[in-house]
Amino acid sequence: MNRRVVYQTTGGALIDAKSGATLTGVSPDSFKKARVNNALRRAIEAALGALTLANPDPQKRVDAAEAVFKTRDAKALPALKAQLAKESDPRAAAALRQALAAIVALDDSTAAPDRVAAIAELQPRGDEDAESLIGEIAAKAKDPAVQRAATAALSSIKTRLALWSVAQNLWYGVSASSVLLLAAIGLAITFGVMGVINMTHGEMVMLGAYATFVVQSVLPPSLSEWSLAIALPVAFLVSAGVGVALERAVIQFLYGRPLETLLATWGVSLILQQAVRSVFGANNRQVHAPKFMSGAFDLGGLSITSGRLWIIALAILAFVALQLALRATSFGLRMRAVTQNRRMAAAMGISTGRIDMLAFALGSGIAGVALSQIDNVSPNLGQGYIIDSFMVVVLGGVGNLWGTLLGAATLGVANKLLEPMTGAALGKILLLVFIILFIQKRPRGLFALKGRAVEA
Amino acid sequence: MIALLSRFDRAGLAFLALTLGAAALTPVLALAVPRDSPFAMPPYVVALLGKYLCYAILALALDLVWGYCGILSLGHGAQALRAVSLKAEIGRVTCVLGRNGVGKSSLLRAIIGQEKIARGAVRWMGEDVAALPPHLRARRGFGYAPQGREIFPLLTVRENLMTGFAALPRDEREIDEGIFSLFPVLADMLGRRGGDLSGGQQQQLAIARALVTRPKLLALDEPTEGIQPSIIRDIGRAILHLKQRGGMAILVVEQYFEWARDLADDYAVMERGAVVLAGERKDMVESEVRKRLSV
Numbered sequence: 001m002n003r004r005v006v007y008q009t010t011g012g013a014l015i016d017a018k019s020g021a022t023l024t025g026v027s028p029d030s031f032k033k034a035r036v037n038n039a040l041r042r043a044i045e046a047a048l049g050a051l052t053l054a055n056p057d058p059q060k061r062v063d064a065a066e067a068v069f070k071t072r073d074a075k076a077l078p079a080l081k082a083q084l085a086k087e088s089d090p091r092a093a094a095a096l097r098q099a100l101a102a103i104v105a106l107d108d109s110t111a112a113p114d115r116v117a118a119i120a121e122l123q124p125r126g127d128e129d130a131e132s133l134i135g136e137i138a139a140k141a142k143d144p145a146v147q148r149a150a151t152a153a154l155s156s157i158k159t160r161l162a163l164w165s166v167a168q169n170l171w172y173g174v175s176a177s178s179v180l181l182l183a184a185i186g187l188a189i190t191f192g193v194m195g196v197i198n199m200t201h202g203e204m205v206m207l208g209a210y211a212t213f214v215v216q217s218v219l220p221p222s223l224s225e226w227s228l229a230i231a232l233p234v235a236f237l238v239s240a241g242v243g244v245a246l247e248r249a250v251i252q253f254l255y256g257r258p259l260e261t262l263l264a265t266w267g268v269s270l271i272l273q274q275a276v277r278s279v280f281g282a283n284n285r286q287v288h289a290p291k292f293m294s295g296a297f298d299l300g301g302l303s304i305t306s307g308r309l310w311i312i313a314l315a316i317l318a319f320v321a322l323q324l325a326l327r328a329t330s331f332g333l334r335m336r337a338v339t340q341n342r343r344m345a346a347a348m349g350i351s352t353g354r355i356d357m358l359a360f361a362l363g364s365g366i367a368g369v370a371l372s373q374i375d376n377v378s379p380n381l382g383q384g385y386i387i388d389s390f391m392v393v394v395l396g397g398v399g400n401l402w403g404t405l406l407g408a409a410t411l412g413v414a415n416k417l418l419e420p421m422t423g424a425a426l427g428k429i430l431l432l433v434f435i436i437l438f439i440q441k442r443p444r445g446l447f448a449l450k451g452r453a454v455e456a
Numbered sequence: 457m458i459a460l461l462s463r464f465d466r467a468g469l470a471f472l473a474l475t476l477g478a479a480a481l482t483p484v485l486a487l488a489v490p491r492d493s494p495f496a497m498p499p500y501v502v503a504l505l506g507k508y509l510c511y512a513i514l515a516l517a518l519d520l521v522w523g524y525c526g527i528l529s530l531g532h533g534a535q536a537l538r539a540v541s542l543k544a545e546i547g548r549v550t551c552v553l554g555r556n557g558v559g560k561s562s563l564l565r566a567i568i569g570q571e572k573i574a575r576g577a578v579r580w581m582g583e584d585v586a587a588l589p590p591h592l593r594a595r596r597g598f599g600y601a602p603q604g605r606e607i608f609p610l611l612t613v614r615e616n617l618m619t620g621f622a623a624l625p626r627d628e629r630e631i632d633e634g635i636f637s638l639f640p641v642l643a644d645m646l647g648r649r650g651g652d653l654s655g656g657q658q659q660q661l662a663i664a665r666a667l668v669t670r671p672k673l674l675a676l677d678e679p680t681e682g683i684q685p686s687i688i689r690d691i692g693r694a695i696l697h698l699k700q701r702g703g704m705a706i707l708v709v710e711q712y713f714e715w716a717r718d719l720a721d722d723y724a725v726m727e728r729g730a731v732v733l734a735g736e737r738k739d740m741v742e743s744e745v746r747k748r749l750s751v
Contacts, residue, residue: 330618330621330622333611333615333618333619334619334622336608336610336611336615337608337611337615337619340608340609340610340611341606341608343570343590343606344602344606344608345608345619346569346570346589346590346591346594347568347569347570347590347591347594347598347600347602348591348594348619348620348622348623348665348669349591349594349595349620349622349623349624349669350591350619350622351591351622352591
């Protein structure tokens with residue numbers, strides 16, 4: 001029998017696999033097709049693994065070692081040992097050692113002390129892969145010493161994983177808080193500072209999101225990386241403009257009449273939703289995140305998406321900017337004066353109508369940038385934020401931005417920590433009950449103002 | 457309908473207009489626009505508008521009920537002033553005297569624009585300012601320190617003073633050093649919150665705050681109310697100093713007769729919304745005035 005292995009290129013030429021020489025004058029039909037079975041597959045994978053383990057790129061070596069760690073293929077053992085002996089890159093060496101330990105620890109035929117040492121090597125890794133591997137050992141190992149070591153390592157890994165999962169939920173909470181803060185901080189101005197119950201606030205969030213969508217749609221693809229930089233101010237202006245129009249057309253006639261304000265703005269919120277539905281359709285529209293905002297990285301046991309990181313940065317930026325605007329500008333001073341004593345402010349020469357209008361523009365505009373980086377927009381997206389935003393402002397203490405910050409942080413984190421235990425719906429209900437009880441105890445919210453100043 | 461309308465203030469009217477507008481619009485949108493036209497509204501939008509209309513009518517009904525019950529009705533107050541003729545001249549102190557509730561404070565508020573006047577005029581430098589809102593009167597030189605001081609409680613002393621910048625052109629926005637020589641106590645308290653000051657300090661702050669706007673008319677409402685005697689004397693000295701500096705008409709509403717008498721160049725006595733006695737202090741018959749001040 002003629003034992004020669006030949007492969008065919010896409011061009012149709014036949015090449016001898018051993019020598020690499022091109023064969024001429026031979027018909028492909030004269031060869032028997034090699035049957036791919038598991039034995040062959042294993043042989044090829046091991047060969048490939050060994051070859052990639054020796055890859056000159058350290059990152060490739062790490063990946064290959066990780067792959068071996070996952071398959072725990074004993075056939076890769078010689079290649080692992082060979083590579084480990086000459087490995088210079090510390091990360092690759094660590095990955096190789098762990099892959100080696102995984103194979104050794106799982107192998108019933110190795111001596112018990114070696115396996116215990118291998119388990120000790122695996123334990124600091126502490127992720128889900130290590131957990132399942134050591135769990136397997138603990139369940140299967142016959143040697144009592146190995147079993148003890150595996151059980152101990154397993155419980156330590158489990159604790160570690162539980163801690164990381166709490167940290168992950170905390171992170172989700174912080175990220176949810178930042179969106180909540182962006183949505184609520186505008187309301188802290190219109191409701192907290194001016195005392196207007198503005199039910200269209202959620203729609204301002206929605207309009208800002210649609211403004212982002214429109215900006216992305218009309219921009220040429222070459223500018224798509226910059227779409228956010230353009231969309232943020234546009235979203236701010238759109239929401240602020242609608243806010244001003246609303247204030248001039250409806251709300252200014254209803255100052256001091258909370259029930260009518262609530263009803264009228266609620267009606268306007270329905271109208272706005274319907275208008276958006278008529279123009280853009282009822283379906284969700286996709287907003288693409290630019291490249292620098294997509295992707296994720298690991299920090300210890302946390303997986304952090306950069307989009308969320310940017311939202312947090314934006315929330316902090318908006319908060320600082322707003323504080324500065326209120327504390328350090330003449331507009332901020334006038335707004336605070338109007339808030340504290342409208343009649344006296346007018347007597348000092350402050351045009352209260354103009355301040356109302358500008359404050360409304362500011363509050364609505366900030367709501368507009370709240371969601372301008374999130375992936376899906378739909379006409380009733382604002383509805384989900386309005387109740388939460390009011391809860392944040394009430395919890396934080398009306399008329400106090402620091403309270404709003406703390407309120408948003410509390411609600412966001414508490415919500416995400418409760419959710420895994422109770423489920424989303426029950427978590428919301430529990431939070432609502434908590435807020436009701438809290439307001440009974442402290443009617444002025446978290447940051448109640450103290451001292452003679454309040455009564456004056 | 458007119459009788460009904462008269463029960464509404466401006467906000468009520470706006471709401472009524474909104475409701476009637478929606479009421480008129482809904483059937484028009486539902487029926488008048490042909491089904492196949494691009495402007496035709498889907499049935500659920502019409503239903504939505506109809507629902508909103510119902511809520512608006514409900515709110516209106518509630519408004520009416522409240523109006524009749526007198527709950528939440530926004531003071532369509534009684535007439536406070538009847539026959540008032542008063543003159544405040546630049547370089548002179550004019551004191552308005554009278555018992556409680558004769559309309560002294562209403563008069564000041566009408567002058568600076570916080571209350572609308574039904575008839576008559578408020579003349580200032582040849583212009584009738586009766587139709588101007590308060591912030592425009594402030595920009596024409598009306599400074600006001602109200603009864604009860606009305607300091608902005610959460611603003612610092614400095615910020616309280618800076619609220620007066622709104623009445624000034626952009627390039628004149630600074631606090632006159634002279635203000636701190638009149639009220640030295642304020643200079644040490646610039647960082648304190650206005651609400652944390654004592655009553656006397658608040659009164660000095662209220663006058664200083666009015667002075668920041670560089671007023672040509674300084675209107676003070678009971679500056680001695682609830683204040684210890686030493687500070688009352690300080691305030692009196694400050695007022696005299698301001699008069700001597702000139703360029704300013706000073707109008708003081710007061711119940712503390714002796715203090716006002718010593719300060720005044722001109723005086724006016726009010727009774728039940730009207731000025732009943734007025735003139736220069738040197739011609740004042742003290743017994744006549746006292747008779748109208750004693751309870």
